Amino acid sequence: MSDKQIEYSVFCIENVAEQLGKTGSEVFNMLNESGLLHSYLIPSYEALHTQSKQYIVNEIVSVLKERNLVA
Numbered sequence: 001m002s003d004k005q006i007e008y009s010v011f012c013i014e015n016v017a018e019q020l021g022k023t024g025s026e027v028f029n030m031l032n033e034s035g036l037l038h039s040y041l042i043p044s045y046e047a048l049h050t051q052s053k054q055y056i057v058n059e060i061v062s063v064l065k066e067r068n069l070v071a
Helices: 003-020 024-034 036-041 053-066
Strands: none
Touching: 003 024, 003 036, 003 053, 024 036, 036 053
């Protein structure tokens, strides 16, 4: 994983946490334990890193909802 992918992952985790009213640790654990960190978040770097913050957060929250990980 490149430094840019790590920065992107942290950015995503912290902003999704803020959107959901959770801590960064809670969102990291949710993504990691569900496998989404390595199967979705990191692979989505190329497609999403140029999008707006709100777009990225909405996409990740949508995936979490589809997987019934958040309400």
